Amino acid sequence: MKKFKLSVLEKVGFGSGDMAVNVVISSMMLIITFFYTDIFGIRSQDLALLFIVVRLIDAVTDPLMGLLTDKFNTRWGRYRPYFLFLAVPFGISVFLTFSTPDVGYNLKLAYAYATYILVTLIFTAVTIPYISLIGVLTNDPQERLSANGYRLFFAKIAAFLVTIIVPQLSAYYGNGNMQVGYQFSMGLMGAMATLLFLFCFFSTKERVEHDIETRNIWVQVKALAKNDQWLVLCFACVTGTVGYVIRGSVAAYYAKYYLGGGPAMISNFLATGVVAAILAMVASTWITKRYCKVKLFRYSQILVAVLSVILFFLVGRNDIALAFTIYFLLSFVVDLHAPVFWSAIAEAVDYGAVKNGDRASGLSFGGISFCQKFGMGIAGAIVGWLLTYFNYVPNQTQTSFTLTGIALMLSIIPGFFHLLMGLAMFKYKITDTYYNKMLETYALSMDGERATASPEVNQNKNLNISTKNNSKQNHLFSSK
Template sequence: MTAAKIPLKALASYFGFGMGQCFSFGLVGTFILFFYTDILGISPVAASTIFLIARVWDAFNDPIFAGLIDSLNLKKGKYRPFLGFMPFVICIITVLTFINVDGDIWYKTLYAGATYILWGTLYTISDLPFWSMTTVLSDEPQERAKAATCAMLGVNAGIGLAMLVFPYLADFFAEGRDDKGYLPAVMVLMGLGLVLMLNGYYNTKEKVRPQGDAAKVTLLQTFKVVKTNKPLFIILGIFSMNVFGNIANNLYVYFFTYNMGNGGLVAAVGTITICCSIACLVTPVLTARFRKRDIFIVLCVLEIIARIGFYFSGYDSVASVIIWLSIVNIIFMMTNPLVSAMIADTVEYSYYHTGKRCAAITFAGQTFTGKLSVAIAGGVSGVVLTILGYVPNATQSLETLDGIFFCIALLPVVGTIVRIILLKMYTFNEEQHADLVEKINRGEFNITAKI
């Protein structure tokens, strides 16, 4: 069964779900390390340990949850039903994660670890169906590119709004509170996120439903299917390089607080993220004319040039910092929809070679890799701060300040260079994908793996 055109209302609602869900991701990804070290009072090393333990756990549970989701065939769809109840779960666990509990340091560390790990687990169960929806809203590649763009635009808007609004909300509620207003600010943002996510659920429908044997998939088969998906693993390698950018994201609050002397400026990064996310809208225009891989390589080269310019400009001028961050973010954000669209295309690759359509296990790679990069970045950030000689709530040395700026401006270049190398290895192009879709629609498969 095929369906091409995705209604504008569905695209807008899908965008809204991504934005609402990523209020949670933005809050945890940007502010949790600062919350742990400067409010809850646990050490950067302890926070790093929590992040790494969580990702080891994710290595086991992400594929399992994805396989279970793919093996289900519920009355209202394979993925959409999860969009109906998981918003409530995500909101509750996000609030619990930012509670400044009383007790000794061991109790606080255990509470932080338990809530963070549970947050990551539950976020997976919400995020996998969300991204898998791109493959069932339409079977037409250009429409999928639109869906992936709306999803990524929503993700960027959600993260950006969290970074922009949260500091002001926290300051508004901070008076008389030992958590600097974090908890009530989180509750307000997640309340808005709940409304956006539920609207996304009510206004999206699954239009592509596998028929016959393709719809019958066991948990074990989903793992065998993803093993055959060679293009997917290259894309995940490319996506994993976000870890270097995530280290920079984690250090923004420290950079603006200590280097720039104004922690409130972190809200400017949120504004930049929101404004620059509009650049994602250019992606479908470009993919209609050029190959995704080629666009990606050009954007990577431009990012390297921009980051070098940022570093040599220094951070004496607030205006200069904001301009360079805007340029870097515009370039980077245009790459995000390309990753999701390329992952969506690989669903047909494994479908053609196995006869089984498994989108959730495919996007589990993106979900796990995204969380892994955030967690590793969180862990490494704590270690980096320790190496740089960072002292919480104190005046930092010049060496510490310069080290933080280096991580903000130049460190992500390492990941970008690796991305270019991996993109040169990626050979599954649009023409090959279109050929596979034609064959699948005719019922022609090349079963190369025993499933």
């Protein structure tokens, strides 16, 4: 079976799509909670319900979007057209989300609900096709891993811009009015995302074609439920995202209140984590060429839990240099798994197709996207509840009880979720060796079937999967 290689330009183009996506993801994970409480003016207890409501909507829209990408194909491909037609609406929705209307609290809260739901819906409409794209660009596991390395590198560049440029530019452009400043700076981020989606569309090509399931959604759900490796990734996605978002959401509070810094320190502290994550993308690609990627995934997340405990107990309010150092190490280690995770999804889909004779690609990727956003919703709610529990008051001197709570939310609490993530990956078995052997064994079994089949069957040159009752066949891979 021919394996497709990707050019550097196409890998960069693929990465540009995730850079666009991460304008929203980074803002949701790193600044949206701080923006809503300290800039927009929403009470922390109201944030918890907002995040939960939006995730309940995602429970419906993510699987539906996955089914939509399965249903329709175009002359541009199955996934790329969404980048072309939704690029501009995506940018506009980002601008509106970070705009603060001059109205009463209830109307302001309603506006927050409306714009946050809007940006989430459009985000879903481009993200599901995007995370599915890697499965049709190439069928080579190493090329997928390499492309995901590019992708996550550019994603962290977006996070770097959001954390460095947005706070600094907001303070400068707003000239004392941070609401205007955030509207302007995030508007620029939205415009950048629009251009990046267009570049992704024009620089990539869909090559690998899968026969897509057209069966009832509940039948596909049952098929996914049999894919034990996909279920492991779902659990890892939820727990890892909860930990990541809790830490990211409270980082600005930690820099401002626990370390006593202003906008510059907030920006620098957030940027420290992003720079570490960018370096982790490079390091992960290098390490996985020499070391088992699944073991890297497992042990890096367990190490995150250890570093989280060290951060809480060793760093005091005056230990600014130590806080930056340990936070850098923590952010570096936590993202070593990222390229592995996103390449593993496509491999888990192939595993399910081989093991059970069922491929539900769109629903598989849609389900992972939902898990990520479900984790974000849980984390957002936890942050809102914890800020309320620890008696947080925006833009005021915080009590020692509140400061201890903020320190816990940056360290031990998210570290616990990363520990769960690392332990769960001991149930994951699809290493590169396992994956290649699985395909080789499958190809040999298909060759054996063809050798004993009728001439009419032997005329079929595609690689097919026989279901248990042999009533129909699904293509595992075929190339355009």
